[in-house]
Amino acid sequence: MFYPAMIYVLAVIGLPFALAVVYAFSDIKVGSVGYHFVGLQNFKSILHSATFLRALYDSFIFTVGSQILVLVGSTLLALALEKKFRGRGLVRFLMLLPWVAPVSIGAIGWKWILDSLYSVINWVLVRVPIFHLDKFNPPQWLGEPALAMASVIVVHTWRLLPFSTVILLAGLSAIPKDIPEAAEIDGAGFWRKMFQINIPMLLPILNVALLFGIVFTFTDMTVVYILTRGGPYDSTQVVPSLAFFTGVLGGDLSEGAAISLFMVPILVIVAYLMLRAANRSEVT
Amino acid sequence: MAVVETKGLTKVFKKGELGAVNDVNLTTQEGEFLVFLGPSGSGKTTLLRMIAGLETPTSGQILIGGQDVTHLSPRERRIAMVFQSYALYPHLTVYKNIAFPLKAQKVPKEQHKPKVAWAAGLLGIEKLLHRKPRELSGGERQRVALARAIVREPTVFLLDEPLSNLDAKLRTSAREELEQFHARVKTTTIYVTHDQVEAMALGDRVVVLHQGVVRQIGTPKEVYDDPADTFVATFLGSPAMNLIPQENDIVGFRPEHLLPASLISPDQRVSMHFHFSHEEYLGAERILYGSLADKRFEAKDVISRLPSRVEASFAPGSIVEFAVPRNELKFFDRATEKRAAPRVVSWQ
Numbered sequence: 001m002f003y004p005a006m007i008y009v010l011a012v013i014g015l016p017f018a019l020a021v022v023y024a025f026s027d028i029k030v031g032s033v034g035y036h037f038v039g040l041q042n043f044k045s046i047l048h049s050a051t052f053l054r055a056l057y058d059s060f061i062f063t064v065g066s067q068i069l070v071l072v073g074s075t076l077l078a079l080a081l082e083k084k085f086r087g088r089g090l091v092r093f094l095m096l097l098p099w100v101a102p103v104s105i106g107a108i109g110w111k112w113i114l115d116s117l118y119s120v121i122n123w124v125l126v127r128v129p130i131f132h133l134d135k136f137n138p139p140q141w142l143g144e145p146a147l148a149m150a151s152v153i154v155v156h157t158w159r160l161l162p163f164s165t166v167i168l169l170a171g172l173s174a175i176p177k178d179i180p181e182a183a184e185i186d187g188a189g190f191w192r193k194m195f196q197i198n199i200p201m202l203l204p205i206l207n208v209a210l211l212f213g214i215v216f217t218f219t220d221m222t223v224v225y226i227l228t229r230g231g232p233y234d235s236t237q238v239v240p241s242l243a244f245f246t247g248v249l250g251g252d253l254s255e256g257a258a259i260s261l262f263m264v265p266i267l268v269i270v271a272y273l274m275l276r277a278a279n280r281s282e283v284t
Numbered sequence: 285m286a287v288v289e290t291k292g293l294t295k296v297f298k299k300g301e302l303g304a305v306n307d308v309n310l311t312t313q314e315g316e317f318l319v320f321l322g323p324s325g326s327g328k329t330t331l332l333r334m335i336a337g338l339e340t341p342t343s344g345q346i347l348i349g350g351q352d353v354t355h356l357s358p359r360e361r362r363i364a365m366v367f368q369s370y371a372l373y374p375h376l377t378v379y380k381n382i383a384f385p386l387k388a389q390k391v392p393k394e395q396h397k398p399k400v401a402w403a404a405g406l407l408g409i410e411k412l413l414h415r416k417p418r419e420l421s422g423g424e425r426q427r428v429a430l431a432r433a434i435v436r437e438p439t440v441f442l443l444d445e446p447l448s449n450l451d452a453k454l455r456t457s458a459r460e461e462l463e464q465f466h467a468r469v470k471t472t473t474i475y476v477t478h479d480q481v482e483a484m485a486l487g488d489r490v491v492v493l494h495q496g497v498v499r500q501i502g503t504p505k506e507v508y509d510d511p512a513d514t515f516v517a518t519f520l521g522s523p524a525m526n527l528i529p530q531e532n533d534i535v536g537f538r539p540e541h542l543l544p545a546s547l548i549s550p551d552q553r554v555s556m557h558f559h560f561s562h563e564e565y566l567g568a569e570r571i572l573y574g575s576l577a578d579k580r581f582e583a584k585d586v587i588s589r590l591p592s593r594v595e596a597s598f599a600p601g602s603i604v605e606f607a608v609p610r611n612e613l614k615f616f617d618r619a620t621e622k623r624a625a626p627r628v629v630s631w632q
Binding site: 183184186188192200 | 336337338357358359363364365367368369371372373374375384385387388389432436
């Protein structure tokens with residue numbers, strides 16, 4: 001029973017990973033014959049490439065930015081959805097939709113929302129007088145570097161929010177009911193109960209949500225690929241999308257492999273730190 | 285200190301169903317230790333949670349110290365509660381757990397230390413202040429929970445089965461400590477339990493609850509010696525009171541009063557034929573199981589509780605003459621199961 005699973009993992013994850021390692025130390029391109037070992041040549045070249053450094057920087061902004069939004073948002077959502085109210089089941093279902101729906105459909109919807117000509121946001125904004133927007137030159141959500149990065153972060157947050165919320169809801173239901181009740185009787189108001197009891201007790205599970213979030217974000221290029229293709233001027237280019245454009249679309253397999261391998265040590269360190277933190281803040 | 289009063293308090297969880305608590309009218313006395321006693325599902329915890337403000341009553345009123353608190357939040361009621369699970373804050377040290385109510389009620393910071401020290405001293409947990417709850421034993425957790433409750437000197441103390449998580453031996457000593465503790469602080473206390481021994485030992489008065497209805501309120505002696513109905517009669521006391529139906533009444537007597545006839549003087553006793561079946565030896569006493577031999581009682585099962593110093597042996601299956609002192613017989617109306625005036629025993 002164990003072997004099929006192992007074969008599957010080896011074939012789908014192990015083999016490509018091993019190939020990536022092999023390619024990263026060579027000068028292989030699409031269509032080239034033979035294998036030339038070039039040592040660390042590829043890594044040296046990407047470290048000197050401004051595009052790569054920019055992508056690395058963007059990846060950090062993208063990850064940190066979306067994770068902050070996801071953590072705050074999912075904590076609020078989970079705390080709100082934990083209470084019993086009429087139609088809670090429906091709200092929970094609607095909240096899960098962004099996670100269940102195919103990302104391409106969601107992102108295409110967003111592409112329309114943020115479009116340069118037909119953006120519904122702009123359509124609304126120019127009609128609200130307090131913003132004083134130029135009707136003929138509204139914000140280009142995907143066309144200006146800072147706005148494009150913000151848009152990519154928001155859409156990615158929208159995607160990850162349900163998953164994180166579900167994890168936190170599970171964590172919340174594990175907190176014995178009488179602890180917040182005791183806090184209420186002890187005289188704690190809403191905010192004190194939230195910040196001194198509920199959130200500290202949620203920390204271990206928040207850690208897990210954050211760990212997953214970071215891994216899902218740092219290695220993901222879907223939203224970037226669909227919305228901006230890394231543009232404008234590489235301002236939303238992240239490491240995975242750069243690896244894809246270089247290796248697959250550009251045909252430079254060895255450099256693409258080297259770029260994608262660059263993420264491995266970073267993710268290993270993140271995972272290690274988070275697991276250690278989760279162990280330490282264990283709550284009984 | 286304050287008096288807690290409930291007026292027609294009712295809680296219905298599901299419309300159309302019988303209420304978990306039905307029309308409860310109670311008034312505590314100043315500084316009293318009042319025990320809610322009942323089997324599980326009797327509504328005692330729901331009643332306590334309504335007094336605490338954790339549950340909204342369907343109808344009725346709650347007054348604390350003369351003030352109507354029915355619609356106030358728990359924090360505005362100035363009460364303290366100890367939960368069955370203790371509900372200590374797992375991420376805070378014992379010191380911070382005890383100081384939490386002070387912080388929450390905005391007591392000036394310089395008073396925290398002396399107050400926590402006072403509460404911890406009262407319960408003998410000064411050495412545990414830097415520990416986390418998970419590093420404490422059950423008994424220590426219970427004391428921390430009590431210290432956290434007492435630290436802000438509440439007007440009313442609510443305790444929800446605080447001893448049920450302790451093992452049997454610890455429970456007895458914790459019960460005694462709780463008694464002394466109440467004697468020292470003299471705060472009005474409401475205590476919920478399903479354990480009749482705890483209720484009898486701790487309570488100034490006991491409220492016996494069944495299916496959300498108050499069956500009897502009285503001192504431990506009153507509820508034991510003068511049960512208001514057959515439920516109270518059988519719920520208190522272990523083994524339960526023997527109940528023998530006769531015509532329009534039910535006659536009840538406690539197992540410790542059913543003794544070999546020779547132990548009771550002939551002019552005070554009511555005799556019966558005890559068909560002995562088997563016994564349990566419990567050290568200080570023996571529990572004798574059998575039935576009434578008289579055909580009229582359809583071999584009704586009865587239990588006798590005999591002190592071990594009474595030396596008598598019975599052969600299984602033998603019929604022995606047993607008796608009950610006349611003044612220990614209780615009568616209940618057969619239809620309503622309520623207590624009735626003493627009557628003549630028909631089988632004599």
